[in-house]
Each structure stands twice: as structure tokens, then as C-alpha cells.
Amino acid sequence: MSPRRSAEVTWPTDAELNILQVLWERGACTVREVHETLYGNDGAGYTTALKLMQIMHSKGLVDRDDSQRAHIYRSAISRQRTQKRFLADMVQRLFNGSPSQMVLHALGNHPGASREELKEIRALLNKIEIEGG
Amino acid sequence: MSPRRSAEVTWPTDAELNILQVLWERGACTVREVHETLYGNDGAGYTTALKLMQIMHSKGLVDRDDSQRAHIYRSAISRQRTQKRFLADMVQRLFNGSPSQMVLHALGNHPGASREELKEIRALLNKIEIEGG
DNA sequence: CAGGATATACGAAGTTATTCGTTGCTATCG
DNA sequence: CGATAGCAACGAATAACTTCGTATATCCTG
Numbered sequence: 001m002s003p004r005r006s007a008e009v010t011w012p013t014d015a016e017l018n019i020l021q022v023l024w025e026r027g028a029c030t031v032r033e034v035h036e037t038l039y040g041n042d043g044a045g046y047t048t049a050l051k052l053m054q055i056m057h058s059k060g061l062v063d064r065d066d067s068q069r070a071h072i073y074r075s076a077i078s079r080q081r082t083q084k085r086f087l088a089d090m091v092q093r094l095f096n097g098s099p100s101q102m103v104l105h106a107l108g109n110h111p112g113a114s115r116e117e118l119k120e121i122r123a124l125l126n127k128i129e130i131e132g133g
Numbered sequence: 134m135s136p137r138r139s140a141e142v143t144w145p146t147d148a149e150l151n152i153l154q155v156l157w158e159r160g161a162c163t164v165r166e167v168h169e170t171l172y173g174n175d176g177a178g179y180t181t182a183l184k185l186m187q188i189m190h191s192k193g194l195v196d197r198d199d200s201q202r203a204h205i206y207r208s209a210i211s212r213q214r215t216q217k218r219f220l221a222d223m224v225q226r227l228f229n230g231s232p233s234q235m236v237l238h239a240l241g242n243h244p245g246a247s248r249e250e251l252k253e254i255r256a257l258l259n260k261i262e263i264e265g266g
Numbered sequence: 267c268a269g270g271a272t273a274t275a276c277g278a279a280g281t282t283a284t285t286c287g288t289t290g291c292t293a294t295c296g
Numbered sequence: 297c298g299a300t301a302g303c304a305a306c307g308a309a310t311a312a313c314t315t316c317g318t319a320t321a322t323c324c325t326g
Binding site: 013014015016044045047048051052055069 | 312313314315317318321322323
């Protein structure tokens with residue numbers, strides 16, 4: 001049993017994840033756009049967002065186009081892969097390595113799934129069952 | 134959109150979560166047991182585990198029986214509730230608030246679900262569909 | 267061109283998390 | 297009894313994350 005997070009890989013921190021979410025949602029953004037979206041008036045200051053995004057750039061979490069005065073940032077890691085990593089980590093740390101257990105919890109806590117979503121989930125279940133023999 | 138973590142509640146940290154996992158798995162434990170299980174020979178030292186668990190006690194994350202020389206610790210927060218909290222947080226931060234999306238990802242990345250587990254998931258789906266319809 | 271608004275860069279402070287060394291206590295073993 | 301081992305407590309060092317103040321450059325507007 002070794003549920004510790006590997007230190008070799010760079011995990012986006014909480015603040016970084018928030019920024020990535022904005023970049024994934026809206027595509028390429030300036031610091032200002034991210035700041036407005038995320039922190040608005042009451043939240044952290046502009047330079048905080050700037051600093052975070054500079055650090056993210058140095059870490060390789062985002063790409064940057066600095067040909068204009070206001071640099072344009074875009075995510076350098078895919079949403080999918082990031083979701084997958086966090087999911088796997090959580091399954092490991094909280095659900096004894098069993099994704100199914102996690103799914104059951106997630107569905108159990110979410111009775112409001114739409115008919116369309118349920119259909120999708122069923123379809124995926126069928127696919128898994130057939131492939132798995 | 135405000136995907137930031139609320140600061141009012143105490144989130145177990147990474148190291149704390151590892152300890153909780155041991156306590157959930159094995160029930161009440163001494164510091165030594167937790168240390169052996171989690172860090173063994175190469176990992177962090179004994180006093181590190183001790184300190185962490187003392188902090189967790191001061192935070193109310195664990196209860197402690199100090200009637201014996203070697204204190205006995207047990208988790209003060211349920212595994213279920215913790216799973217739920219982390220799950221909800223992740224859905225919010227990484228899946229745009231859609232648990233179904235998360236479920237799809239989790240299932241998609243886990244083709245090795247057992248027949249028993251699939252059955253369970255199906256049953257839950259039926260229950261949801263009936264109640265929700 | 268002067269002044270204001272807006273941009274980056276940088277340094278540093280404040281906070282939290284993790285780790286360990288040391289101390290002092292208690293039990294046990296010879 | 298004296299030595300040794302195991303325990304809790306505490307302080308402090310280190311590292312990581314977040315935040316902001318300030319300096320400096322650039323653009324726009326009158």
C-alpha cells in the first residue's frame with residue numbers, strides 16, 4: 001500500500017487548477033480575462049493572477065504568446081488528461097483503488113442526472129460488458 | 134462561477150488523508166502502527182507521523198484515547214462523508230459540476246470492472262431512473 | 267508631448283504543510 | 297538499581313503556495 005502522491009510529476013495546485021478551468025472553458029485568455037472571471041472585484045488582486053500564470057508558464061502548465069503587449073495564455077495540458085490523473089489519484093486515495101466504488105458514490109449522491117446522461121452511462125456500461133466478455 | 138475551495142471547512146491534507154485511510158482500513162491504531170503501514174523503513178520518520186496525528190487531533194480529524202502510554206487514534210470523520218466531499222469538490226473543479234461526466238470518465242478509464250460491480254451500477258441506474266422519472 | 271491606464275517582471279512577506287531533532291517521561295530487562 | 301527502549305511533546309527548519317507592493321515599460325488620448 002503506497003497511496004502517497006508521486007512527487008516526480010507536477011500537479012496543478014488549487015489556484016492553478018482554477019486558472020486552468022478558465023482556460024479550458026474559454027480557450028486562450030489574457031491575464032486580465034482570467035482575473036476578472038475568477039476573482040472579480042472582491043477576490044485576489046490582478047498581480048496575484050499574473051504571478052500564478054507566470055509560474056504556471058515556467059512549470060510548463062500553460063503556453064504563452066508574448067508577441068503582443070498583453071500576453072495570451074493557453075493551457076498546455078489537456079483537460080481530459082488532467083481529469084484522468086486527478087480521478088485516478090482520488091480513486092487510489094479514497095476508494096481503495098476501485099473506480100466502481102467511486103462511480104456508485106457519485107451516482108448515489110447525484111439523483112438528478114438527466115435522462116440523456118443516464119442513457120450515455122448505460123451505453124458505456126453495455127460497451128464495457130460486451131468487451132469484457 | 135466560483136470554483137474556489139471554501140476556506141471555512143477543514144480539508145484533510147494529503148498526508149492527513151493517507152493517515153485517515155489507514156485508520157479507516159484498520160480501525161483504531163497507535164502511531165507506530167500507522168507509521169509502519171504508511172512509511173515503513175524508507176519513508177518519513179516516526180516523529181513525523183506522530184506530529185501529523187497530533188495536529189489532526191487538534192483539528193478534530195481524529196479522536197484519541199490517551200489512557201494508555203501508547204495513545205490510540207481513530208478517525209473522527211466518516212469515510213463516506215469524506216469521499217462525498219472530495220468527490221463533490223472534484224466534480225466542481227474538474228468536471229464543470231456534472232457528476233455524470235465524471236462517471237463517464239471513470240468508467241471509460243476502467244474497463245476492468247467486475248460483473249458484480251457492473252450489476253450494482255446498473256441497479257443503481259434503474260433506481261435513479263425510476264425515482265427521477 | 268504629458269498623463270493616465272494597463273501591461274509585465276520581480277522581490278518579498280505571510281501562510282500552510284511536512285519533516286525532523288531533542289527532551290523528558292515511563293516501562294522493562296538484566 | 298542502572299541501562300535501554302519506546303513513547304509523547306515541543307520547537308524549529310524547510311519547502312510549497314498564495315498574495316501583494318513596487319518598479320518599469322507601453323499604449324492611448326487629449
